[in-house]
Amino acid sequence: MLLEKDFQALKLELSAKAKNGLDFILAATLVWLLLTVIWTLPGTPTRNGFITFFVGALTLPLAWLFSKLLGTTWTIKSNPLQPLGLWLNFAQMFYFPFLIFIYSTQPQYFIMTYAIITGAHFFPYAWFYSARAYAVAAGVLPLGALFLGLRYAGTAPYLVPAFTAGVLLLLGVFLRFGYRKSRDLYAQAVPALA
Numbered sequence: 001m002l003l004e005k006d007f008q009a010l011k012l013e014l015s016a017k018a019k020n021g022l023d024f025i026l027a028a029t030l031v032w033l034l035l036t037v038i039w040t041l042p043g044t045p046t047r048n049g050f051i052t053f054f055v056g057a058l059t060l061p062l063a064w065l066f067s068k069l070l071g072t073t074w075t076i077k078s079n080p081l082q083p084l085g086l087w088l089n090f091a092q093m094f095y096f097p098f099l100i101f102i103y104s105t106q107p108q109y110f111i112m113t114y115a116i117i118t119g120a121h122f123f124p125y126a127w128f129y130s131a132r133a134y135a136v137a138a139g140v141l142p143l144g145a146l147f148l149g150l151r152y153a154g155t156a157p158y159l160v161p162a163f164t165a166g167v168l169l170l171l172g173v174f175l176r177f178g179y180r181k182s183r184d185l186y187a188q189a190v191p192a193l194a
Contacts, residue, residue, distance in 0.1 A: 009189060010081045015129045016186035017073040018085070020175040025168055026070075027062035028118070031055060032165035039111055039158040048157070049103050049110035056114070085128060092121035111157055112149025115164045116142040122171075130182070133174035141167045 034055055039048050067074055076082045095117045102113045119141025126135035141164060148159045 010079050011128070011130055012182055012186050012189060013076065013079055014081060014085070015131065015179065015182035017076055018129070019070055019072045019179045020129045020131050020182065021085070021125060022172060022175050022179060023066035023070055023072045024059070024063045024089075025172045025175060026066045027059050029165055029168040029172060030062055031059050032115075032118075032161050032168060034058075035111070035161035036158050036165060039161055045107035045110060045153075045157065046103075049107050052111065052114065081128075085125075088124045088128060089121070091124075092117055095121075108153040108157065109149055111160045112145050112153065115145035115149070115160050118164065119145065119167070129175075129178070131175060131178045133171055133178060136174075137167055137171045 035052055038051050038055065041048070064074075066072075099110070099113055099117060103110045119138055121138075122134045122141070123138035126132055126138070128134075144163050144167065145160050148163055149157075152159050
């Protein structure tokens, strides 16, 4: 049986070694900056949405690159909670049928919907990494994207991905500070865990 103290130690290890998922957040920030550029280009929302699907696929390879640059650990075989992070990420894929529906029926709201799904999927990571910044982003990003998307879909749709990139950048800053705290706590706890 896993004691609460052991459970918290496993979460602390994830936070410290995965650096609170900072590699994914930095990758997503770059992708959303690129999406901002795409949505400033002349063209229909249908065309921009189509391109967005492909650009979004860059997140995983970019996260892998950032993991190498930042020295994050993607797989911690001794930690039974580690696979949960991947499952939490895949959970957003179940929202894609709705995204495809929006793309095919209301393409001007596609980028807004994509941003809402992106932001909302952060909520469980607040628990996973013990990082409240994820919970805040999970609320701010969807609400902000909804406001901007409904207000500016026809005139300035690029505001949604620009806002998303900004929120992700701020999230990255807060996660970096949180990681430092986790790293220090983990360094103190490692002798006690052995």
